[in-house]
Amino acid sequence: MLYCSYDLFTSLSRVWNFTTDDAYISWVYARHWVDGEGLIWHPQLPIVEGFSNFLWTAIAALVLLLKLPLVNTMKVIAIGCLMAGLMALYRLARLFFSPLLAILPVFIFSHYIGSVWWTLKGLETPLYVTLSIVLAWQVLKAWGYAEENQRKEWSTLAWFFTNISLLALSLTRFEGLIWIIPILFFAGCQFKHRQFPKQSMVYSWGFISLLCFILPYTAYFIWRIAYFGHWIPNSYQCKAMAQGQFFLVDWDYFEVLLPFLVASLPYLIVSRDCRQLLLWLPSLLYALLLWKANPVISHFIRLFLAPFALFSLLPVLGVLEFSSYFRLKIDSKLLTSLVIFLITVLFSQGNEPNYLEKSVHHYQERTQNRLDVASLLNQKAKKGASVLLGDCGLIPYMARKDLRFVDSQCLNNAEITQEPYKDHLDLYAKHLKREIKPDWLIINFYPLEQHGDSLDVLLKKEDFFEDYQLVRTLKSGFNSDDSGEKIIDYVYKVYRRK
Template sequence: MKSDPNSRVQRFGVAVVGVSILLCALAYFGFLYVSIWHYTMDDSYISFRYSRNMIDGYGLRFNPTDALPTEGFTSILWLIAMAPAFLAKVPADAFAKVINLCFVLVTALFIGFCIAKATEKRKHAYLGILFPLVGASAYLCFFPVSILSVSGMETALSALLVTLGAYQVLRFEDGVRLSSAGVFATTLLAMSLVRPDLSLLAVAMLLTVFFTTSRSEDKRLLIRSGLCYVLAGTLYFGWRWWYFSSFLPLPFYIKAAGSGLHGVDSVLGFLKEPLVALTVALSLIATGKCRGLFLGALAYMLFFTKPEHLMGEGHRFLMPILPILIVVGLSTASKTLNKNTYKVAAAAPALLTLLMIGSAMSIDPGEMTFLNAYAKALKSTYGAIGETLKNESRSGVVAVSSVGLISYTSNWSVIDMFGLCNATIAKHPDERLDVTFRSEPNYIILVSSRRERYTPYVSQHRSDFNQKIFDTAIEKDYHVTQISEFLPGFYLFVLKR
């Protein structure tokens, strides 16, 4: 006599196992989160400075003294999300970590909801109960998720909005209503506002729902939803073009410069993660709405093979699609296993165990050590210099390439020699030298690979221009007043006029 896979006893047992796995995952995530709590990306302080200036009435300006606003930030929605920190006068970095923690936990919750929605018609308790709980657990155990929780960037919010969009796509299986179409359009718009590149995924979600819906009434509602999204997005794009006098955000001019596929290595590094590789492999046979979501995720990865971006730790730009890969991979696996009771009993535990092992394998003790060393170095160098400038009798101008913490701490006017927050340098890099010295900076900070004499540290920041700036500074009677070690082989040379 065959046992009923949906008997009350078996469902209770499966639920106990699933909840136990989730509780262990939460504890493990909490350990990782606390272990790297002090890590905050320097770039996050750029957003904090923009948000603070916005609250202080300077508009979207990097320097309050700038004649024109500059769009050196990535996410307008993240600036708004950070505004309460400055209204309540609480530390911005701590506030960012706390709300990002909330975003991550809600994302894990909705990953479970998505998988439960995709498996709700399955006849086996393994699929309807255990898969959603393990999917959420796998997300929490993935080390880069802990990194994006504490980094101070908008990545956790991006991942949450993508997950909410995917959940709505799957819910449309039951039909489209006017209210749900409106919420869907709002979610897609929020995705585009939190990261412009997520517009690609938003369009993919819209097309997925449209082409997998058969009722003509539903299609009409989706067309209206899509038109509302496009109209609102167009209005925002037109406003920002007018406000910043720039067709595209400044980071685009920096990261999309040159020909070739500069991001291939970063995308391959993401795909080599065991959890990502497994979920991608499972998703290859996805059907229906899951297939559309997977194709959107693939298109997003292909897009990032082109820009010369600074991926940073934790696969920063690619992490928003991880929830989709987990949802589609486990939903597809559940559909395949649902056809045979014996396959479920034998294969489901093995698959879920492999998924959790793959997620846990993402931990890199060396990277954890680096993140903590980076956090300490950032505060003891750029942060300390910023505090010194802040305490000077009057404010001045400082030229530097890593502008985040030093600009936020000192509140001086800053010349961003890299160009993210300087429109002229971003669009006309050949004018970098001219722009830098035309402002007569009181201090210039350059990075060297050697302490004993200045030797430009060449990195992804394309800092080959540093030697010319150093030589010109010496000619103009600047002199080195301080040399600080950031990390071994990475020294800050502070030149004063």
């Protein structure tokens, strides 16, 4: 536990200044909301749901309303979520293990670099992970599972918190509803084994679910459809079903999970415990959900962190089952602790200090370039100017509010996900040239891959850039480990209409 605490503290301190550009997208919406303009990308552009983390955006809006420093406050909230999540993971593990073994899932999850990396990036990840752990913990508590030497009894209070957690999950991310499936499978398994509450309690549980989850979420969902006009947020339409992407995100998760999956097999093969469904089924569901997802959205298994946190109990159960089967002379708890420690340290990517510091420095240079672009626009762009930008986040947040940022990606651009431009980006390129005619262009170029964004390539074919002059070029990169030379991996090109 001391090692986990030290590792977390030192790692979090190293990445404190690391805020991802995507975090500012939600904060743009939050700022407009607080200003009384609604949940919009810009007052003069069509309404679009370019965010998919409503509850996190609402928290950001509250922070702005209270006039607190947004970035630092959101990071403090995120750290609080991480700490609460680790405590909840320990309480969940105590329903399976002794106090010593219950620390091991906490160690597995906190050791993995993604848990720290995504805590301070400004996104909803730590909140979502914590809610998923609390959900699984409270489901088991509701069904009467208890820690060692505690009386087992059904808990209506735990069922209340189950529904509150499920509601919060569904509001935090659009796909949060998927967590209903593990609960239903678990309930079905319990019913099959005749472990179900009395009829009177079932009625009270049904009333609680109606009052605390079904009605509130239905009201939110109806409002969403009425306000944004679409069933699915733009972010999911853009990135969850990317063309030409197959199992890339799943494969990243499988590589992280593999050693722990192998360690889990002894338990998964022999156990008929219904509780295991809550531990491995979320990983399977997310693998199916993200089979065509764009890998840019899930660096360090961001979207799999919640399933991974629950899966972290299974290798401990597997090693414990294996050691118990052979009845070795060594204490099974001690052996399990040693094996899990070695597997985690040897096969799981930890919070390596040099890597974290280099990554933060690398990203800060790109962040400074974004600030320079925003400053240039603030000084040179005329009032109400339109700006075509594919890297929407920090730049629109720091730029003047009168500037209209047209997202060249589909995230905050309602037109690209609707007919006639849906799946026809070439038509949208013609639309930009003939009708929108933005006053400014900010183009991203990736020197290592020798290409820009897809829309930029199509615009060149339309001779779009003949009407623009290059104003500034900003480059960022990293120092090579071999030669020490700086390698440029990201370039901004700023154009102004002639």
